[in-house]
Amino acid sequence: MCSESKQMVGSPSPIPGISEEKFQILCLKAVQAKENSYSPYSQFPVGCALLTEDNTIYTGVNVENASYGGAICAERTAIVKAVSEGHRKIKALAVSTNSSKCSSPCGICRQVIREFSESDLKLPIIMLDKNGKKYIEMTIDELLPLSFGPDDLEK
Ligand SMILES: O=c1ccn([C@H]2C[C@H](O)[C@@H](CO)O2)c(=O)[nH]1
Numbered sequence: 554m555c556s557e558s559k560q561m562v563g564s565p566s567p568i569p570g571i572s573e574e575k576f577q578i579l580c581l582k583a584v585q586a587k588e589n590s591y592s593p594y595s596q597f598p599v600g601c602a603l604l605t606e607d608n609t610i611y612t613g614v615n616v617e618n619a620s621y622g623g624a625i626c627a628e629r630t631a632i633v634k635a636v637s638e639g640h641r642k643i644k645a646l647a648v649s650t651n652s653s654k655c656s657s658p659c660g661i662c663r664q665v666i667r668e669f670s671e672s673d674l675k676l677p678i679i680m681l682d683k684n685g686k687k688y689i690e691m692t693i694d695e696l697l698p699l700s701f702g703p704d705d706l707e708k
């Protein structure tokens with residue numbers, strides 16, 4: 554899968570409305586965020602960086618617990634940080650693991666990302682490898698098709 558991915562270095566931002574510089578910073582922050590991952594049980598650090606409507610970047614890491622089920626993923630850590638600071642619209646989200654593969658967000662995180670996407674569900678998710686050298690980019694609609702969202706609660 555990764556072999557088909559686009560190369561990040563030197564390429565233009567693949568995200569409409571986001572500058573090449575902002576895109577590079579977002580990817581770098583996702584890669585660097587892993588340093589603060591608390592993952593002693595899985596030994597699987599994950600870093601995330603997201604861009605809000607007003608171009609603020611929030612980062613997050615996975616935070617595990619001796620009671621394993623208490624773990625929270627990097628994506629949700631970043632989203633909870635942004636929302637608790639008043640940002641409810643995410644423009645782009647980047648995630649990086651220490652794998653040579655480009656891992657994608659788990660099902661729970663996809664649902665939480667969807668909650669804070671624009672209604673067109675075109676929010677780009679950039680799945681980076683360990684060093685951010687390669688990535689796969691897909692929209693939340695592609696990662697979570699036929700999703701359930703706030704509109705579905707209308708009677
Ligand atoms: O997209 C993902 C997938 C997994 N993890 C975390 C949860 C757990 O701490 C570790 C291993 O599953 O990685 C994330 O943070 N994001």
Ligand SMILES: [Zn+2]
Binds near residue numbers: 626627658659661662
């Ligand atoms: Zn997750």
